[in-house]
Structure formats: C-alpha cells, structure tokens
Amino acid sequence: MSEFKVTIRPRDNNIHVLELKGYLDAHTTPVLEDAFQQMLNEKKYRLIVNCRELTYISSAGLGVFMAFIEDVRANTGDIKLSDMTPKVFNIFDLLGFPMLYDIVPAEEEAAHKFGNNA
Amino acid sequence: MRLKKVLLLSGALILSVAVFFLNAATKNIDLETSFLQHLRTLCTVLSFVALTAYLQIVKRERPRGIVQGIGSIAVVTGGFLAIYLIISLLPLKGFETRDLTLFPRDYQTIFFSSVFSIVAGLFAVTSLLFIKDLVLYKRKKTTFRNFVLLIIAILTAAASQLFSKPLQESVASGIFIGIAVLLIVMNSFRLAWIAYLPRKEKIYALLYSLLSFFGFLVILIIFSQEAGGAEKGIHYYSAALYTFVQLTTIFGAVYFGMSFISTLFHLPTAEAFDRKQTEISSLHNLSRLITQVFDLKDLAETATKMTTEVVQATSVWLEIIPTEGSFHKSGVMSRRNIGQEEIDAILTGDRLSVRSIVCESRKVLMIDDVGSDKRTRHLPRMKKAGSLLIVPLLSHQQVIGILYATKEIEYGFDQDDVDILSGFADQVAIAIENARLIERSFEKERLQRELMLAQEMQKRLLPQDLPVFATVDMKAVSSPALEVGGDYYDYVHINDRLVGVVVGDVSGKGVGAAFYMAEVKGIFQSLAKIFPSPKEFMINANEALVSSIDKRSFISLIYATIDTVSGELVVARAGHCPMLYVTETSTEYIRPQGLGLGMKTGGIFSGTIEEKKITMKSGDVCVFYTDGVTESRSTEGEEFGYERLLDVVVANRHRGAEEIKEAIIQTVWQYTDAQGYHDDLTIFVIKWR
Incomplete structure (x- = not known):
C-alpha cells in the first residue's frame, strides 16, 4: 500500500508549513485531515502546504482542502499551496483549484504572499 | 443364551441330586479311594462349575x-x-x-x-x-x-x-x-x-x-x-x-x-x-457449547449458570464489552441472583472502580473482604458480596468481557477458584469471539446483497443504448471500481437537431458517490432540455447541486451539445478531464476553463465557466472519459496518462466508435496488466461518419 505522511514545520511570521509526502487518496486522507484539524485546534490559520514530495492526489484528497478552507479564511488565514510537480498541478488545475487557491511554485513565495502582519 | 442358562442350572441340579443320593446310599461307609468316591468328587466339582458359569451369565446380564x-x-x-x-x-x-x-x-x-x-x-x-x-x-x-x-x-x-x-x-x-x-x-x-x-x-x-x-x-x-x-x-x-x-x-x-x-x-x-469433577464437566459442556451457540445472550446465560455451579457463587454476572465495529451494546448480558442496581452499586467510582482495575491490568482480581479491602471499602454494605472475584475475558489481549462472582462470606474464594475461572474465562472468550464472528459474517453477507442490489439499480441509471444518427456514431462504456461508483454518462435529445452528451465523475468511490451520481442524473435530465447552452446548463446544475452536496465532495462534468446536421459541437467543462479531439490533421485536448460542480456558489462559479466550439467533419473523433482512464497505473506505478490515450485514438481514428472504445479499453487493460481498474472508468466516443 502506498504511504502518505504529513510533517508540520513552523516558519517565521506565525506561518506553518505542512509538508506532504507520498500518495494521497481515500485511504490516506484522514492523515491530512488530522493535520489540518490540529492546526485549527491550535488556532494556526496561516498555512502553506508544500507539495514537493506529493506524488498523487485523488478527488478525496482534494476534498480535504475544500473542507478546511472556509474555516481558515473565516479566521483571516489562508491555505496556500506550493512546490507542486507538474503532474500533481495538473490534477489541481483540472478541477479549477488555481481559481480558488493560491498555488505558487515555491514555498518562499507563498510565505512572502502572507506578508508580515502576523 | 436362555437355553444355555437352563442347561447349566438343570445340569448343576441333577449333579447335586446325584451327589445327595450317593451320600445317602453310603451313609455309614468310609469310601476311602473307591470308584464311588471319585464319582462323587467329579459330580460335586462339575455341579459347581456349572453353577459358576450360570452365575456369571446372570450377573453379566444385569450390570x-x-x-x-x-x-x-x-x-x-x-x-x-x-x-x-x-x-x-x-x-x-x-x-x-x-x-x-x-x-x-x-x-x-x-x-x-x-x-x-x-x-x-x-x-x-x-x-x-x-x-x-x-x-x-x-x-x-x-x-x-x-x-x-x-x-x-x-x-x-x-x-x-x-x-x-x-x-x-x-x-x-x-x-x-x-x-x-x-x-x-x-x-x-x-x-x-x-x-x-x-x-x-x-x-x-x-x-x-x-x-x-x-x-x-x-x-x-x-x-x-x-x-x-x-x-x-x-x-x-x-x-x-x-x-x-x-x-x-x-x-x-x-x-x-x-x-x-x-x-x-x-x-x-x-x-x-x-468439585474437580463438576469443573471438568462444566468446561467440557462449555467447549461443546462453543460450537453450538451462536447467540450471545444464550452463551452469556450458560456461562453465568456454569460459573455459579463451579465456584458455588452467591451471585454471578457477565458484562460484554463490544470491540470496534461490533453490533453489540456494552453492558451486563446475563446476571444470576443479583439486581442491576446492586451491580451498579458495586461498580461505582469511575476510575477507581474494581471494573477499571481489571480492565487496565487484564488480570484476575480477587477481593477477600469487600468491607475492609481498600479497593472496595467505599462501597455500600451488601449482604450478597462478602468476597468478590472478577475475571477478564481476553481475546487478542483485548478485554472483551468481564465475569464477576460474589460470595456472601468473606474469604469465600480460594486460588482454586481463580484457576478454574481463569480457564473458564478463556473458553467463554473464545465462544463470544466465535458468536461475534458469525454475526459479523451474516451482517457482511446482508450488506453484500444490498450492494449487489445497488449495483443493479445503478446500471439502470446509465443509458441501455445510445441513439443512432446518420451523421454521428456514439458508443460508451462505464465500469465501476467497486460494486457501485461515481462515474456517469448520459445523453438527451434537446430538439430535432441537437443532442446533449455528458460524462461526469463524483469525487470518492462507492455508495456515497453513487448517491450523488443518481442526483446528477436527475439534474441533467431536467435541466439539459431547459438550457441548451452548455455554459448555462453548468451554472444551473451547480446551483442545484451546491446546496445538497457535502463541502468536501464535488462533481466534475463535461457536457457538449452536438448539432447532428451541421457538426457543430459546443462543450463546457466543470473540473473534468479535457475532451480529446482528433481530426485527420490535428490532435488536441480541448480544455475550456471551469470549476468543478458543488465547490462554489453562484457568482464565483459562473465566472469561471467557459464554452468552446468546434465543428466536426467526417472522420473526426471526440472522446470523453474519466480520470480512471488517464490515472490507470502500470505494475511499475506509472500512469497511463494523456499521451497514451491520444496515441491509441489516433491509431484507431479511421475505425468506428465501438472499435475505438474497445481499443482504448484493451490498451488500458494491457497497460495495467489486468490487475483490475483502480478507479471508476468511463469512456464516451463520438465519431462523425
């Protein structure tokens, strides 16, 4: 079975980075859900999802972002996505995610977009 | 046998009589070692041999x-x-x-x-x-x-x-x-x-x-x-x-x-x-029951009854703790000679209760004197419980139940009782596990039947045949990954010339996806005729869906109207895989912009949706499909992808829609090395004749 892992890494300006690794499908979404839920519980709303090592995402995986984005934005935060491989970007792009989410090539850029007002 | 008995008895009698007459005849004579004396001895011995044989038979008949x-x-x-x-x-x-x-x-x-x-x-x-x-x-x-x-x-x-x-x-x-x-x-x-x-x-x-x-x-x-x-x-x-x-x-x-x-x-x-005898026979009875009783309630009754017998307890009760995914409720399954209130009284005190001690240690707990033991002295005085024996029922290191026994007197239980009940508890645990497995397999079978029924129902939601036109040749296939799925394709006659075709994919798989798929079918059939423009249709379909759909689910759809006379095809895409368009001279994935359905309400959604228009000419092929095709994986884990799809369609462009569809399926099938499709998979081929 394919593995999936989320690593949470704090950054400057009260930003937290979720590093995704592996294959995100219906079986592994609970891992990502738990990570987002943990962030919400800790009232951390400035989130960057680094997809550098994400090899695949299914529709169920995409659903996780949709489940949490409203709560995050309601608290003046955001979920920004970065470092996607072209294949993974294509999946996000097909569904129109770039029209709803900030998807940027590099994590630094996403952090910059959050600005300094923590 | 009867004849033998009569013969032996009468033989003995005759010989004895003979001896009597011999004795009578020689009343005053010392026979010394004469012939008569030998005859007398022989008769005596024979008569006793016959008698012994007779008695043996009689005794054997009545053991x-x-x-x-x-x-x-x-x-x-x-x-x-x-x-x-x-x-x-x-x-x-x-x-x-x-x-x-x-x-x-x-x-x-x-x-x-x-x-x-x-x-x-x-x-x-x-x-x-x-x-x-x-x-x-x-x-x-x-x-x-x-x-x-x-x-x-x-x-x-x-x-x-x-x-x-x-x-x-x-x-x-x-x-x-x-x-x-x-x-x-x-x-x-x-x-x-x-x-x-x-x-x-x-x-x-x-x-x-x-x-x-x-x-x-x-x-x-x-x-x-x-x-x-x-x-x-x-x-x-x-x-x-x-x-x-x-x-x-x-x-x-x-x-x-x-x-x-x-x-x-x-x-x-x-x-x-x-007591050892009772214990052995009880254990034996229980082992027999394991293979006979599938009903948990009956099993619990038997277990408490036997416990009462074996350790001569005043009262006994059995609590069942359900494992994850079990259909049973937790609680006292069977009790003997004790009321629920009394049980509750003994088990009060949350974390400090004897119950939780046993649950945590997973070991037998014996309380010799309930009144003075520090673990139980806070409990109200109870006549029935002078001493207490609590045995956990273990299965795979999990406590699946607890057996309680009390005696009126203090120091009522001894080490023997602990040993007996431990062995007993193991047997009961196996029996409970068995009963649960059987119940679970029944339940599984029932769900399987329900799913097969759902599969039948869903098959009927897809068109049995696609319409036949002089100009357009259309063929489609859909195969769910599980019993039911979230893939969908359909068509509608909008007017004399226009036909609408749709392919969709509900996020997720299985029963949940199948429900949304049925809803999409209803929406498509009602809205497509009202809104002939694909963009208008998409906007209205989104409105209908967004309120009823779970916020982490969405539906991707690609919808096209085809003018069967002029060949004009207008397509709109809502988060779905792009349409493959192959002509004699060009190949192209047509990908108008558009969010998936159910993700955003009104304004944002309608702002994203686009329409593209092409005109099909003789020999042109359009293919709609779901990501089950492009995301099929080889044994090495590589995706089938867009290039391979394009290649197989180009290679079969000159053939009919049915052959093109079959060629795609065969190619995907070979690519995945026949290990079965990972996802729902749908293909819809449109060929202009």
Whole structure:
C-alpha cells in the first residue's frame, strides 16, 4: 500500500508549513485531515502546504482542502499551496483549484504572499 | 443364551441330586479311594462349575454400578448368614467322627448339609464375581495378573483337598492356603474405584463395605469354630468346597475391611474431588457449547449458570464489552441472583472502580473482604458480596468481557477458584469471539446483497443504448471500481437537431458517490432540455447541486451539445478531464476553463465557466472519459496518462466508435496488466461518419 505522511514545520511570521509526502487518496486522507484539524485546534490559520514530495492526489484528497478552507479564511488565514510537480498541478488545475487557491511554485513565495502582519 | 442358562442350572441340579443320593446310599461307609468316591468328587466339582458359569451369565446380564455391587455383596452375606441361622436351628443329629471322616447320623443331616453346601458355594462364587469387578476397576496389566494368580491359588488350595478325608490336614494344602492369603492381601490394595465416587456414593460405599466386612467376619468366625454344626456339613460334603468358601470369606473380610478404611480416609477430600469433577464437566459442556451457540445472550446465560455451579457463587454476572465495529451494546448480558442496581452499586467510582482495575491490568482480581479491602471499602454494605472475584475475558489481549462472582462470606474464594475461572474465562472468550464472528459474517453477507442490489439499480441509471444518427456514431462504456461508483454518462435529445452528451465523475468511490451520481442524473435530465447552452446548463446544475452536496465532495462534468446536421459541437467543462479531439490533421485536448460542480456558489462559479466550439467533419473523433482512464497505473506505478490515450485514438481514428472504445479499453487493460481498474472508468466516443 502506498504511504502518505504529513510533517508540520513552523516558519517565521506565525506561518506553518505542512509538508506532504507520498500518495494521497481515500485511504490516506484522514492523515491530512488530522493535520489540518490540529492546526485549527491550535488556532494556526496561516498555512502553506508544500507539495514537493506529493506524488498523487485523488478527488478525496482534494476534498480535504475544500473542507478546511472556509474555516481558515473565516479566521483571516489562508491555505496556500506550493512546490507542486507538474503532474500533481495538473490534477489541481483540472478541477479549477488555481481559481480558488493560491498555488505558487515555491514555498518562499507563498510565505512572502502572507506578508508580515502576523 | 436362555437355553444355555437352563442347561447349566438343570445340569448343576441333577449333579447335586446325584451327589445327595450317593451320600445317602453310603451313609455309614468310609469310601476311602473307591470308584464311588471319585464319582462323587467329579459330580460335586462339575455341579459347581456349572453353577459358576450360570452365575456369571446372570450377573453379566444385569450390570451394576460400583456401590450397587458392594451393596449386593452385603445382601449376599446377609442372606447366607440368615440361611446358616435357620439350618443351625433345625433339630439335626449331626455327625459322628471316625478316623478323620464324618458320618452323618440321619438322612435329614445329609439333605441339609447338601443344601447348605450348595448355598455356601453360591455365596462364595457370587462374592468373588462382585469383588472381581471392584479389583479390576481401572485395571493395569499387573492387576489382572494378580487377580488370576489369586483365583488359581484359591482353586489349587481347594483342589489339594479334593482327594483327602474331610478332616485330614495336609502340608501341601497348608502351603497353598498360605499363598492364597498372601495374594488376598495383595489384591485387597486394589481400591481404585473409591477415588472416582461422588461424595454421596462414597458414604453408601462406606456403609456397605462395613456391612460386608462384618458379614464376612462373622462367617469366618463361625467357620473356624470346631463345635459348629452346619460348617461340618460342608466339610462332609466336600473338603475342597470348605477351603474354597473359607478362602473366599477371608478375601471378602480383608478386602472390605480395607475398602472401609480407605473410603473413610477419602471422605474429607470427597468434596474437592466432586468439585474437580463438576469443573471438568462444566468446561467440557462449555467447549461443546462453543460450537453450538451462536447467540450471545444464550452463551452469556450458560456461562453465568456454569460459573455459579463451579465456584458455588452467591451471585454471578457477565458484562460484554463490544470491540470496534461490533453490533453489540456494552453492558451486563446475563446476571444470576443479583439486581442491576446492586451491580451498579458495586461498580461505582469511575476510575477507581474494581471494573477499571481489571480492565487496565487484564488480570484476575480477587477481593477477600469487600468491607475492609481498600479497593472496595467505599462501597455500600451488601449482604450478597462478602468476597468478590472478577475475571477478564481476553481475546487478542483485548478485554472483551468481564465475569464477576460474589460470595456472601468473606474469604469465600480460594486460588482454586481463580484457576478454574481463569480457564473458564478463556473458553467463554473464545465462544463470544466465535458468536461475534458469525454475526459479523451474516451482517457482511446482508450488506453484500444490498450492494449487489445497488449495483443493479445503478446500471439502470446509465443509458441501455445510445441513439443512432446518420451523421454521428456514439458508443460508451462505464465500469465501476467497486460494486457501485461515481462515474456517469448520459445523453438527451434537446430538439430535432441537437443532442446533449455528458460524462461526469463524483469525487470518492462507492455508495456515497453513487448517491450523488443518481442526483446528477436527475439534474441533467431536467435541466439539459431547459438550457441548451452548455455554459448555462453548468451554472444551473451547480446551483442545484451546491446546496445538497457535502463541502468536501464535488462533481466534475463535461457536457457538449452536438448539432447532428451541421457538426457543430459546443462543450463546457466543470473540473473534468479535457475532451480529446482528433481530426485527420490535428490532435488536441480541448480544455475550456471551469470549476468543478458543488465547490462554489453562484457568482464565483459562473465566472469561471467557459464554452468552446468546434465543428466536426467526417472522420473526426471526440472522446470523453474519466480520470480512471488517464490515472490507470502500470505494475511499475506509472500512469497511463494523456499521451497514451491520444496515441491509441489516433491509431484507431479511421475505425468506428465501438472499435475505438474497445481499443482504448484493451490498451488500458494491457497497460495495467489486468490487475483490475483502480478507479471508476468511463469512456464516451463520438465519431462523425
């Protein structure tokens, strides 16, 4: 079975980075859900999802972002996505995610977009 | 068998009568070693052989238990003594002794001597037969040998007197008698039957042994009295018989003396032995139940009933703790002689309760004195619970239930009870696990049937046949990954010229996706005719869906209207895979912008949606599909992708829609190495003729 892992890494300006690794499908979404839920519980709303090592995402995986984005934005935060491989970007792009989410090539850029007002 | 019995009995009778007449005829003659004396001896021996054979048959026909057997011996000795008493009260003249030989004074003496001798013989043989059963109980190899040796010794001792005068004593017979007595003592240690008797039967055995012992003892005393009358009759009748009866009586006296003492010493442990017996039979019953009882409630009832029996508890109850995914409720499944309120009272105190101690330690908890033990002294005083024994039921290191037993008295349970109930609990745990597995497999079967039904229903939601046009050739296929899926394709006649075709994919798989798929079908069929523009259709479909769909689910859709006369195709895409468009000169994935359905409401969604327009010419092919096609994986984990899809369509462009569709499926199938599709998979091919 394919593995999936989320690593949470704090950054400057009260930003937290979720590093995704592996294959995100219906079986592994609970891992990502738990990570987002943990962030919400800790009232951390400035989130960057680094997809550098994400090899695949299914529709169920995409659903996780949709489940949490409203709560995050309601608290003046955001979920920004970065470092996607072209294949993974294509999946996000097909569904129109770039029209709803900030998807940027590099994590630094996403952090910059959050600005300094923590 | 009946004939044999009659023959043996009548044979014995005739021989005895013959002996009587011989005796009568030679009343005053010393036969010495004449022919008549040998004839008399032969007749006597034969008559007893016949009698022994007869008694053996009769006894075998009516088998008795151990205690009954001892009882029978007591009755036989009693009967023999009674007959002895009667005969000795008769006014008989007795015998005259001359030259070690007895001469009866009258014919009555001869008659009653014969009768008494036969009765004595009967008594001896019957006693031996019954004692044989006792000695050979749970026999070992040596047991049987020793017993046979004893019988041989007794018979040899008797036989050595066959040819001597009634009162003559020989050294040889003295030696044989000595050997026989030695063997009697040896055989008298064979008392294996005592241990296996229940307590109540032991008491009877004790009583009967005592009676038999005294019976034999009295007979022995009578026999050894020189002055006695009746025993002289036996001497007169046959000196061998006298020795035989005497040795048998010694055997009886010694054996039952031993058995009386031994039984007496066994009595104190009889209760423990009984309990072991109950325990074994309870465990055995339970093992049997495991294969028979599938109902958890019945099982719990049996377990508490047996626990009560085995440890003689005042009250017992069994609590079942459901495992994850179980259909059972937690709680007391069965209780005996205790109310729910009393149980609740004993188990109060959340984290500190005896229940949680057992749950955490997963070990047996024994509380000797509920009133003073620090773990239970906070509990309200209860008459029923002086001491408490709590045993966890473990399955795969998980506590799946708890068995509780109480006794009124303090220190009511001992280590034996702990051992018994632990073994018992293991059995119950297995039984519960079994019952659960069976229930689960029933439930699984039921769900499987439901799913098959859902599959049938869903198949009917897809069009059975696509319409046939002179200009457009359309073919489609859909195959769910599981029993039901979220893929969808359909068509609608908008007007004479326009036909609408749609392919969609609900996020996720299985039953949840299938429900949304059914909803999409309803929306498509109603809205497509009202909104001929694909963009308008998408916006309205989104409005209809967004309110009813879960916020983490969405539906991707690609929808096109085709003018079957002009070849104009207008396509809109809502988050779905792009349309593959292959002409003679070009290949292209047409990808108008558009969010998936159900992700955003009104304004944002309609702002994202686009339409693209192409005009199909003869030989052009359009392919709609779901990501099950492009995301199919090879054994190496590589995706099928857009390039391979494009290649296979280009290669088969000149063929009909059906062949193109089959070619795509075959290629995907080969690519995945027939390990089955990972996702729902749908293909819709449109070919302009």
